Amino acid sequence: MRKTILITGASTGLGEGMARAWAAQGCNLALCARRTEKLVQLQSELLASHPDIQVVVRSLDVCNYDQVFEVFRDFREELGSLDRVVVNAGMGSKTAIGHGDFASNRQAAETNFVAAIAQCEAAMEIFRAQNAGHLVLMSSVSGVRGFRGPFNVYAATKAAVAALAEGLQLDTRGTPIRVTSILPGYILTDINREVKNAPFRVDLDTGVKALVKAIDSEKRRAYVPWWPWTPLSYVLKAMPFGLFARTM
Known part of the structure; x- marks a missing residue:
């Protein structure tokens, strides 16, 4: 079992949910997010419920790339090692391309992808030094095809x-370092709460249980929840462009 787990974007949503689930398994946690007050509250709750674990928190804006390396190294020094890093921090995009909101689309692109590169760099630096570790990247089912409207940029980043993730899997093939790509469907969080067309959306608890199970299995690629998103992913990939445009 991966005993010490770092989660970015851990103050709310899926990050918070995964922290609670792994704390219940007896894992030590390194939690970071921009909103420190929520992290401190979560830390107190987890330590009260699970006094035998360690929970360390840090403020982190993943778009402050130098800080990403500093925080990851500090976590490793304080906890002794990092067995798993979950690149979870992300945000939705709100406006389609060409509608005058480049600033927010750029922010989504930087947060979801450029910052993910920084987190992978920092994690892999540690894992290579340890010659062990599990890197988890949170993609999305929306990354299977291009999506219209406000999902333009979000789908592209995912x-x-x-x-x-696949490139890193090639780089680490045959080594003790594992890399997993997680592609969630619609799990109820603030990112998609206002989305009206969210087929097969599940509540947060159901989604988190499926996420943790998939991550703990350390498969190369996992759609979450498995049903219906695994078979649907093949349908989405194979769907002719015209039909896809009408249905999505």
Whole structure:
């Protein structure tokens, strides 16, 4: 079992949910996010419920790339090692390309992809020094195809994250370092709470249980929840462009 787990974007949503689940398994946690007050509250709750574990928290804006390396190294020094790093921090995009909101689309692209590269760099530096570790990148089912409207940029970043994960899997093949790409479907969080067309969306608890199970299995690639998103991913990939445009 991976005993010491670092999660970015851990103050809310999937990050918070995964922290609670792994704390219940007896894992030590390194939690970081921009909103420190929520992290401190989560830390207190987890230590009260699970007094035998360690929970260390740090403020981190993943787009402050130098800080990413500093925080990851500090976590490793304090906890002794990092067995798993979950590149979870991310955000949605709100406006389609060409509608006057380049700033927010750029922010989404930087947060979801450029910052993911920084997190992977920092994690792999540690894992290579340890000659062990499990890197988890949170992509999305929306990364399987291009999506219209407000999902333009979000889907593109998640496709890039999935490709990054596959490249790292090639780099680490035959080594003690594992890399997993997770592609969630619609799990109810603040990112998609206002989305009206969210087929097969599940509640947060159901989604987190499926996520943790998939990550703990350390498969190369996992759609979450498995049903219906694994078979649907093949349908989405194979769907003719015209039909895809009408249905999505």
